[in-house]
Each structure stands twice: as C-alpha cells, then as structure tokens.
Amino acid sequence: xxxxxxxxxxxxxxxxxxxxxxxxxxxxxxxxxxxxxxxxxxxxxxxxxxxxxxxxxxxxxxxxxxxxxxxxxxxxxxxxxxxxxxxxxxxxxxxxxxxxxxxxxxxxxxxxxxxxxxxxxxxxxxxxxxxxxxxxxxxxxxxxxxxxxxxxxxxxxxxxxxxxxxxxxxxxxxxxxxxxxxxxxxxxxxxxxxxxxxxxxxxxxxxxxxxxxxxxxxxxxxxxxxxxxxxxxxxxxxxxxxxxxxxxxxxxxxxxxxxxxxxxxxxxxxxxxxxxxxxxxxxxxxxxxxxxxxxxxxxxx
Amino acid sequence: xxxxxxxxxxxxxxxxxxxxxxxxxxxxxxxxxxxxxxxxxxxxxxxxxxxxxxxxxxxxxxxxxxxxxxxxxxxxxxxxxxxxxxxxxxxxxxxxxxxxxxxxxxxxxxxxxxxxxxxxxxxxxxxxxxxxxxxxxxxxxxxxxxxxxxxxxxxxxxxxxxxxxxxxxxxxxxxxxxxxxxxxxxxxxxxxxxxxxxxxxxxxxxxxxxxxxxxxxxxxxxxxxxxxxxxxxxxxxxxxxxxxxxxxxxxxxxxxxxxxxxxxxxxxxxxxxxxxxxxxxxxxxxxxxxxxxxxxxxxxxxxxxxxxxxxxxxxxxxxxxxxxxxxxxxxxxxxxxxxxxxxxxxxxxxxxxxxxxxxxxxxxxxxxxxxxxxxxxxxxxxxxxxxxxxxxxxxxxxxxxxxxxxxxxxxxxxxxxxxxxxxxxxxxxxxxxxxxxxxxxxxxxxxxxxxxxxxxxxxxxxxxxxxxxxxxxxxxxxxxxxxxxxxxxxxxxxxxxxxxxxxxxxxxxxxxxxx
Numbered sequence: 163x164x165x166x167x168x169x170x171x172x173x174x175x176x177x178x179x180x181x182x183x184x185x186x187x188x189x190x191x192x193x194x195x196x197x198x199x200x201x202x203x204x205x206x207x208x209x210x211x212x213x214x215x216x217x218x219x220x221x222x223x224x225x226x227x228x229x230x231x232x233x234x235x236x237x238x239x240x241x242x243x244x245x246x247x248x249x250x251x252x253x254x255x256x257x258x259x260x261x262x263x264x265x266x267x268x269x270x271x272x273x274x275x276x277x278x279x280x281x282x283x284x285x286x287x288x289x290x291x292x293x294x295x296x297x298x299x300x301x302x303x304x305x306x307x308x309x310x311x312x313x314x315x316x317x318x319x320x321x322x323x324x325x326x327x328x329x330x331x332x333x334x335x336x337x338x339x340x341x342x343x344x345x346x347x348x349x350x351x352x353x354x355x356x357x358x359x360x361x362x363x364x365x366x367x368x369x370x371x372x373x374x375x376x377x378x379x380x381x382x383x384x385x386x387x388x389x390x391x392x393x394x395x396x397x398x399x400x401x402x403x404x405x406x407x408x409x410x411x412x413x414x415x416x417x418x419x420x421x422x423x424x425x426x427x428x429x430x431x432x433x434x435x436x437x438x439x440x441x442x443x444x445x446x447x448x449x450x451x452x453x454x455x456x457x458x459x460x461x462x463x
Numbered sequence: 464x465x466x467x468x469x470x471x472x473x474x475x476x477x478x479x480x481x482x483x484x485x486x487x488x489x490x491x492x493x494x495x496x497x498x499x500x501x502x503x504x505x506x507x508x509x510x511x512x513x514x515x516x517x518x519x520x521x522x523x524x525x526x527x528x529x530x531x532x533x534x535x536x537x538x539x540x541x542x543x544x545x546x547x548x549x550x551x552x553x554x555x556x557x558x559x560x561x562x563x564x565x566x567x568x569x570x571x572x573x574x575x576x577x578x579x580x581x582x583x584x585x586x587x588x589x590x591x592x593x594x595x596x597x598x599x600x601x602x603x604x605x606x607x608x609x610x611x612x613x614x615x616x617x618x619x620x621x622x623x624x625x626x627x628x629x630x631x632x633x634x635x636x637x638x639x640x641x642x643x644x645x646x647x648x649x650x651x652x653x654x655x656x657x658x659x660x661x662x663x664x665x666x667x668x669x670x671x672x673x674x675x676x677x678x679x680x681x682x683x684x685x686x687x688x689x690x691x692x693x694x695x696x697x698x699x700x701x702x703x704x705x706x707x708x709x710x711x712x713x714x715x716x717x718x719x720x721x722x723x724x725x726x727x728x729x730x731x732x733x734x735x736x737x738x739x740x741x742x743x744x745x746x747x748x749x750x751x752x753x754x755x756x757x758x759x760x761x762x763x764x765x766x767x768x769x770x771x772x773x774x775x776x777x778x779x780x781x782x783x784x785x786x787x788x789x790x791x792x793x794x795x796x797x798x799x800x801x802x803x804x805x806x807x808x809x810x811x812x813x814x815x816x817x818x819x820x821x822x823x824x825x826x827x828x829x830x831x832x833x834x835x836x837x838x839x840x841x842x843x844x845x846x847x848x849x850x851x852x853x854x855x856x857x858x859x860x861x862x863x864x865x866x867x868x869x870x871x872x873x874x875x876x877x878x879x880x881x882x883x884x885x886x887x888x889x890x891x892x893x894x895x896x897x898x899x900x901x902x903x904x905x906x907x908x909x910x911x912x913x914x915x916x917x918x919x920x921x922x923x924x925x926x927x928x929x930x931x932x933x934x935x936x937x938x939x940x941x942x943x944x945x946x947x948x949x950x951x952x953x954x955x956x957x958x959x960x961x962x963x964x965x966x967x968x969x970x971x972x973x974x975x976x977x978x
Contacts, residue, residue: 211851216854236857239858249848253797253847254797266789268856269782269862270774278774281771281772
C-alpha cells in the first residue's frame with residue numbers, strides 16, 4: 163500500500179489572475195495516520211481534493227500502488243473513503259437508505275452493504291436514529307453519517323477533512339479512537355486545525371504553508387526541533403501587549419501574579435523558565451522558522 | 464437614504480451572484496432562442512389572415528409580446544430561488560441578524576429578480592433591432608417606436624413576474640413544487656382571460672391585441688378579431704401597417720400601475736417572509752427533531768466492542784440494475800401518497816378513456832406530473848452538495864450517470880405507460896415508436912440541463928414551456944407524447960436524445976476532475 167505524490171501542483175485561474183494553491187509538492191505515504199497541518203489557505207483541501215480525484219493536478223503525478231491517478235483514477239476510487247470538509251445529505255432519506263445508496267454507487271453488493279451498515283451505525287452512534295430522515299439530523303449527526311459513508315467500502319485510503327468539526331467532545335474522542343484503530347492496515351490522511359486531534363492519532367505530520375510542504379516528519383521529530391525554545395514567562399497585564407509584539411506567543415493564562423505567557427524564542431527573556439514543547443508549539447515554531455527563511459530569501463533577492 | 468443604499472446593495476449582491484453563475488448564460492441563451500424562433504418564423508404574431516408590415520413598431524411590439532408571454536412563464540421558474548439561495552448558502556442567517564427590515568429584503572430580492580428578467584428582455588430588444596434591420600419592409604429604424612414597447616410593456620411585465628416569484632417563495636404553500644404547478648395553471652388562465660377580454664393585462668397580450676385589432680379594423684372592417692400568437696398554421700396572406708401604440712400619459716399610467724402593483728406585491732411578501740427562522744420553515748419544522756437527549760439516547764457502544772468485518776474483494780460488484788434501483792428510490796423518496804394516486808389515475812385514464820382528444824390531454828398531463836422528479840436529474844448532487852461524495856466513487860461517469868438516466872426513463876415509461884399500452888393494443892406502431900422516443904427524450908433533456916446548469920429550474924422552465932406549446936397546443940413537431948396525428952418528430956426526438964446524452968456526458972466529464 164503506497165501513495166506517492168510527486169511534484170504535484172495546482173493552478174487556479176481566478177479573477178485576480180493565476181494562483182498556485184499547491185506547488186512542487188512531494189510526499190510518500192505508507193499505512194498509518196498522516197496529520198495534515200497548516201494555516202488557512204495553505205493548500206490542504208486542494209491536496210486532498212487531488213488525491214481524492216475530485217480535482218486534477220495541473221502538474222506532477224500521483225500514484226497509488228504504482229497506478230497513475232491521472233490516467234486511472236478508478237484505481238484509487240475503488241479503495242477510497244472520503245469525508246470532505248463540507249458535504250450535504252439527501253434530506254428525505256434516512257441513515258440506512260443514505261448508506262445503501264452510497265453502497266450501490268461504490269459498487270458494494272447488497273448483502274455485504276447491509277452487513278457493513280449494521281456495523282457502522284453503532285460505530286458512529288446513530289443506531290437509535292437510523293430510521294429518521296437525515297433532514298432532521300443535527301450538524302454533529304450529519305458529520306457522523308459522513309464518517310460512516312467514508313468507511314462503507316472498507317477503504318485502504320481514508321481521507322478525512324476536518325472530521326471532528328461539529329462533534330461534541332465525547333464524540334470527538336470517540337472518533338479519534340476509531341481513527342487510531344483503523345490506521346493499522348490503511349493509509350489515513352487527516353486534515354484539521356485541531357492540533358490535539360493530530361496529537362492523539364497521527365503517526366506522521368505534514369506541515370503545509372503557501373502550497374508547499376514545510377515539513378514531513380513523525381511528531382517526535384517536530385517536538386525535538388522545538389525543544390529548548392519554549393518558555394513560560396510571567397508578565398504584568400500592562401506589559402502583555404508589548405510582549406506580544408516582541409515574541410511569538412502560543413498561549414496566555416491570567417493568574418493572580420500576572421499573565422503567564424507561553425512563548426517561543428531562541429533565548430529566554432529575563433525571568434522566563436523553560437517548559438516542555440507541545441505539538442502546537444512545534445507547529446508554530448516550524449511555521450515561524452519557515453516564514454523567516456522565506457523572508458530572508460526575499461530580502462536576498 | 465440609508466434604506467436606498469441597503470436596497471441597492473441587497474439587489475446588487477444577489478444579481479452579481481447570479482450573473483457570475485454559468486446558469487445565467489443559459490438564461491440569456493433562452494432569450495436568444497426565443498429570438499431565433501421568431502427569426503425562423505416558428506413563433507409569430509397574426510391577426511386573422513394579416514400580419515404587420517415589418518417596421519420598427521411591429522418588430523418592437525412582436526418581440527416584446529413574445530418576451531413578456533414566454534419569459535413571464537419560464538422566467539418565473541428561473542428566478543424563483545433567490546431566497547432559497549440565501550438559505551442554502553447560509554447568508555440568510557447573517558442577514559437575519561442585521562437591522563435590515565423584512566420589506567427591504569423582499570423588495571431587494573424582487574429588484575434582483577427584475578434585473579435578471581430585464582437582461583432577458585434586453586436580449587430580445589437587441590434582437591428586435593436586428594430583425595428590423597434585416598427584414599425592414601417599410602421606413603427606416605425608428606428607435607423610439609422599436610424600444611417603447613420593451614420599456615412600457617416589457618419591463619412592467621418583468622416587474623410583476625419578479626415580485627410574484629418573491630411572493631411564491633415567501634408563502635410556505637407555494638414555495639415548493641406545488642407552487643410551480645399552481646403558477647403554471649394561474650398563468651395559463653390569466654393569459655386565456657387576457658386574450659379573451661383584451662384588458663390592460665400586465666403581460667401586454669390584451670393590451671396589444673385591442674390596439675392592433677383597432678388599427679386593422681380601420682383598414683379592413685370585416686376583421687373579426689382573430690389573434691393568433693405562437694406557431695402559425697399558415698403564413699399570413701395579407702399585411703397591414705402598424706404604427707405602434709400612441710403612448711399618451713393615460714396609457715403610460717396604465718402601464719406604470721403594474722410597476723406599482725409589483726412593488727406592492729414585493730412589500731406584501733414581507734408579511735409572510737420567515738426571516739430564516741428555522742422554527743418557521745414549514746418543511747424543516749415537519750422533519751426536524753432535536754437530537755436525542757442524554758437520557759433518551761441509548762448508551763454508545765464502546766468502539767473496542769464493535770468489530771468492523773473486513774470487506775472481501777468479492778463483495779464489490781458493478782451491478783447496474785442495483786444502482787438504477789437506488790437512483791429510482793432516491794428520485795421517488797419523499798413523494799406523498801397523493802402523488803402516486805394522481806400518477807396512477809392518469810395512467811389508467813390515458814389507457815381507458817375512449818375519446819381521442821381527452822386521451823391526448825391525459826397523455827400530456829401524465830408527462831407533466833413527474834416534472835419535479837425529472838428536474839432533479841443531474842442537478843441533485845449540486846443541489847444537496849453531495850458532489851464530492853458521489854464524484855469520488857469509482858465509475859461515477861460510466862455507471863452512476865447512466866443509472867440516473869435509466870431511472871428517469873423508468874419514471875417516463877411508468878407514468879406515461881397508459882398511452883404506450885394503448886398504442887400497442889391499437890397496433891399503432893409509428894405512434895408507439897413516437898411515444899417511446901418521447902419517453903427517452905424527456906428524461907434525457909432533464910439530465911442534460913441538470914448537469915450543465917446544476918439546477919432543476921432550467922428544465923422546469925423550458926420543459927413546462929415546451930409542454931404548453933407542443934402537447935397542449937398540438938403542434939406536431941413539438942409534441943413529444945406520440946399522440947400527435949403526424950409523427951414527424953420521432954427521428955428528431957431520437958436524435959435529440961442521443962445528442963443530449965452526449966451533452967450530459969460531456970458536462971459531467973467536465974465536472975469530474977479526473978474522469
């Protein structure tokens with residue numbers, strides 16, 4: 163099982179001219195969970211749409227087990243489970259009918275589809291509302307039916323874009339556990355802004371910014387890179403604004419003795435103490451290093 | 464002043480959102496198509512055995528009348544989605560929290576509808592100029608006489624259509640498919656009454672009929688009042704000179720009253736407008752129930768206790784019949800019992816009724832009844848935002864699209880089957896072939912328009928119009944039901960089916976990133 167993205171790029175022709183949403187992007191994936199992180203507009207959804215065969219790359223190749231998706235998209239579609247960030251449902255169908263419809267579209271035979279639906283509905287905690295029309299589902303319930311739909315064909319490649327959006331904390335934890343359980347023998351691409359979701363499930367992290375790959379490494383490697391650069395500093399409230407302008411701040415907590423500021427810096431401000439880096443710190447550190455590098459390159463030109 | 468600004472921006476944003484969609488081009492193409500039908504002589508205006516001499520007044524009046532008549536029907540369906548769009552894009556929820564009044568909102572929406580319809584009228588006005596330049600039989604181009612009918616009849620008619628569309632959208636009963644059907648019958652009745660009475664109607668049919676009739680009587684006092692508008696049975700043998708309407712202040716006030724009424728209707732719509740309150744949206748209220756509470760909900764089964772059976776490779780098949788059945792279920796899901804009752808009634812009646820004319824009408828109605836089912840074809844994925852889910856499945860182009868088409872054909876054969884069986888029993892093979900060609904053509908037409916426009920409205924508008932002009936007015940070439948006495952259309956409908964299938968395939972191919 164191997165997904166290879168080689169120098170992929172996507173050019174959009176907008177009213178403001180041409181925009182590269184993704185450029186020279188290469189990545190090789192094997193079974194496990196890849197956490198896709200990046201700021202808004204970084205190109206995460208574009209990348210997922212390309213791999214999910216929703217949109218065609220302008221340049222580069224994407225291969226699944228050696229099959230070129232540009233020439234043979236059905237090679238991956240047959241084994242793909244995809245949960246887009248935004249999707250709709252047919253409001254007059256109930257959960258079973260909706261899944262039966264997609265089982266037919268995905269080419270599952272009737273008996274296997276029925277068995278699979280019976281297993282999936284308790285998994286996404288919708289068994290007791292299985293006969294209710296989807297038009298009456300809440301946002302979280304719709305998200306869960308989307309998750310069930312993505313798992314219908316027992317996918318070898320599972321792509322989930324912001325899967326926990328709209329889920330309550332209990333369901334979020336449940337989904338994380340499900341993702342971890344599923345990841346053993348398939349490739350999972352998880353895109354999210356919720357770093358804790360990635361922290362809990364990802365075996366690898368790809369950081370994207372401005373349409374390019376900034377880093378691709380296990381979480382431990384990213385954490386190591388930020389180690390020794392994260393500090394906690396207590397400042398009076400009135401000095402918080404100045405501190406924000408001077409340092410990259412990843413969090414603040416107000417306490418009786420002042421504001422406890424968590425910041426990233428090569429060297430500690432006077433009075434700051436070192437703390438262990440979290441994945442969020444590592445993400446911010448990686449991004450700020452990348453941006454500083456780009457700025458230096460621009461200045462050199 | 465502030466209200467004017469809000470109104471302007473409401474209408475502007477809505478209009479820009481529409482004109483930047485591909486379907487707007489199809490809207491203009493519809494107006495251009497109407498103009499072509501006039502150029503080709505398929506649609507014309509005759510008063511008994513007379514037609515007007517081609518001059519600026521005649522070209523302007525005729526194209527205005529064509530525009531107001533057909534656009535007031537088809538255009539209504541094209542614009543009756545402005546509030547629905549705000550609901551679907553969730554922009555409405557944001558607007559609802561602003562100080563904007565409900566009346567300002569409905570007025571803004573009516574104004575945007577009007578702008579779209581006025582764009583269609585403008586296409587016809589441009590066509591009138593070309594018609595006058597190409598076919599001029601008397602005098603040169605007189606812009607005043609040519610354009611005055613568009614301004615004083617065309618635009619007020621569009622204002623009325625725009626406002627009525629907003630009213631229908633705000634009234635829960637008229638918002639959905641039932642409203643579309645009701646509008647169609649209300650429109651046909653109104654057109655019929657206007658044609659009979661010659662009153663100053665908003666469409667302008669009676670308005671022009673009376674004035675043109677008076678002008679003709681001055682030349683030929685024996686003229687008895689025939690006013691054929693549509694497809695002429697025979698070319699007019701004589702001509703008369705029409706110098707246009709005398710636009711006196713009284714006449715102008717008579718036309719402007721429709722603009723005032725349109726504003727009144729748009730204003731009145733605010734009374735029924737739900738301001739995007741989910742509790743006041745009828746369909747949602749009926750279906751939506753809150754998520755079960757903690758107490759009601761059965762405890763979630765721990766994930767560790769759930770076993771997902773790995774799917775055997777053999778569990779994957781590519782059975783087209785199963786996919787057709789799934790598409791058919793999706794099409795019919797949500798139809799009420801009375802829909803099936805009426806469909807069954809039309810099936811049985813078109814099979815059993817002995818009178819030929821009655822059977823023709825029943826056959827026509829049997830294929831009007833499923834219009835809202837067919838109109839979803841090819842557009843359902845865009846309407847319900849399931850494109851990414853469906854299009855990322857294997858064989859979305861070569862299996863799912865044919866399955867949708869086949870399901871549509873099954874609906875056509877099932878609903879119009881009474882006529883088909885009757886033709887078979889009578890041994891009328893050419894008739895049966897024509898009926899079968901119709902059964903293939905109608906869903907293919909729906910699929911092609913749905914795929915390309917991403918909306919059900921274009922098919923609803925064009926098909927209703929076609930149905931009215933063809934099967935209802937017994938124009939043989941345009942009658943796709945197979946009931947016309949001359950089955951001239953069979954090869955045309957079969958070829959059109961093939962062409963439309965190709966168009967649908969190409970359209971879907973373009974929507975799939977890969978294919």
